[in-house]
Amino acid sequence: MGLVRSIKNNLSNAKGNLRFKFVMSFFATMLIAGTIASLIVIMFVGFGISGTLLESQEKAVQTMRELVADDANDRTINEVLDMCTAGLYSIQQVPEDSPKVQKHLDELNNNLVVAIKSPMVPLGGSLFKIGGNYYEISVFPNSTMMVLIIIVIIVAIATVIAIGTILSSYVGKRFLKPIRSLVSATEKISKGDFTVQVKTPSNRELRELVNNFNRMTNSLGSIDTLGKDFLNNVSHEFKTPIASIRGFATLLKDDDISAQEKEEYLDIIINESDRLSQLSSNILSLSRLENQTVLTDCSEFSLDEQLRRVILTLEPQWSEKRIDVEVKLEPVTILANEELLWQAWMNIIGNAVKFTPEDGWIGISLTTESDNAVVKISDNGIGMNEEQSKRIFDKFYQCDKSHSGLGNGLGLSLAKRIIDLSEGGITVESEEGKGSAFTVSLPNVVD
Numbered sequence: 001m002g003l004v005r006s007i008k009n010n011l012s013n014a015k016g017n018l019r020f021k022f023v024m025s026f027f028a029t030m031l032i033a034g035t036i037a038s039l040i041v042i043m044f045v046g047f048g049i050s051g052t053l054l055e056s057q058e059k060a061v062q063t064m065r066e067l068v069a070d071d072a073n074d075r076t077i078n079e080v081l082d083m084c085t086a087g088l089y090s091i092q093q094v095p096e097d098s099p100k101v102q103k104h105l106d107e108l109n110n111n112l113v114v115a116i117k118s119p120m121v122p123l124g125g126s127l128f129k130i131g132g133n134y135y136e137i138s139v140f141p142n143s144t145m146m147v148l149i150i151i152v153i154i155v156a157i158a159t160v161i162a163i164g165t166i167l168s169s170y171v172g173k174r175f176l177k178p179i180r181s182l183v184s185a186t187e188k189i190s191k192g193d194f195t196v197q198v199k200t201p202s203n204r205e206l207r208e209l210v211n212n213f214n215r216m217t218n219s220l221g222s223i224d225t226l227g228k229d230f231l232n233n234v235s236h237e238f239k240t241p242i243a244s245i246r247g248f249a250t251l252l253k254d255d256d257i258s259a260q261e262k263e264e265y266l267d268i269i270i271n272e273s274d275r276l277s278q279l280s281s282n283i284l285s286l287s288r289l290e291n292q293t294v295l296t297d298c299s300e301f302s303l304d305e306q307l308r309r310v311i312l313t314l315e316p317q318w319s320e321k322r323i324d325v326e327v328k329l330e331p332v333t334i335l336a337n338e339e340l341l342w343q344a345w346m347n348i349i350g351n352a353v354k355f356t357p358e359d360g361w362i363g364i365s366l367t368t369e370s371d372n373a374v375v376k377i378s379d380n381g382i383g384m385n386e387e388q389s390k391r392i393f394d395k396f397y398q399c400d401k402s403h404s405g406l407g408n409g410l411g412l413s414l415a416k417r418i419i420d421l422s423e424g425g426i427t428v429e430s431e432e433g434k435g436s437a438f439t440v441s442l443p444n445v446v447d
Helices: 002-069 077-085 099-103 105-109 144-175 177-190 204-252 259-290 303-313 315-320 338-355 386-391 401-406 411-421
Strands: 090-094 114-116 125-130 133-138 299-302 324-329 333-336 361-369 372-379 425-431 435-442
Touching (some): 002 125, 105 125, 303 315, 338 361, 338 411
Parallel strands (some): 324 361
Antiparallel strands (some): 372 435, 425 435
């Protein structure tokens, strides 16, 4: 539950932070993009109209010279300059010793208008001479037109950023809606409700996150159910023999019971004690195997010889019931954990003996198919229906309650886990009243 709380806290903190970061990231992106776009527009537009501006500047200079040279015109040079530019251009006086003037001094003294272009400023200016002074005419820095253009660009950028930020806040709210749903779901999970499911969003990345979350809740629900069932089953399996031992031990304290009854009660107590011991051993073995991911202590051994020894070990049980055991074993050497596989065969074949009636039949075969060892264990016992076949490998599940006193429902679970760890597989085919057939496939056959 600590992991669930951690996830919930992280998602809760992320809900506010993500929205703020999303909006701020969008704002920063829009600001940078707008600035870059403005610079690009100014550069391209500037280069596009640079030639036209220079021609216009040259005409303005010619007009100013004509007005200054007109004897009838009583305006000063500064008045003429202001009148001719009229806010469109900015005119500044340039000292004669300025590098720009010195560079083009001969041209300027010949009354030429010298165009000045800069790679950094696409909107170039021009140098000219009037009345013995040198001037530069350009759109910077005091051109009213350029100020208006820059203001328009700034307002446009600010408007776009403002609208974009507002929209991003709204979009962010919708975008983070699944996150809020996840936060709410984790709160329910932390309280033990594993049935909660989050609606799958349309966004691909969030859809994958939500799908994984839903799968996690399903897994947690399954684990929780299995855990509760396991505890209930363990409690029940321990409670029954303990109650039986306690009851018959109480009866033994009665001085009036006969020697025969005393012997019978003692046998029951011994059997129930053995049952408890076997149950404890199976639970420990299953717990150890479920925490194990790789088999160790593997060695090469004769699988057919191991099956023969298992059959001989179980001979007292199948002989007592007069069961006909038909054995067809090919010689097969396999690389596996011999001790664990012995336990698996004891459980599977022992089950076949237990559920096969007197004078019944059991068939055990071993063949090789596609480099796999295939063991088939068939019987004509009580069989199972479809539902029972699906649950046969569940912990503590017992199909035939009449035989529940002979086991604890862990044998086949252990066998399946051992076979899974051996990288093999086990399947069952069964029909109620006609018997069952277990097929085990194991890799690592040694040539």
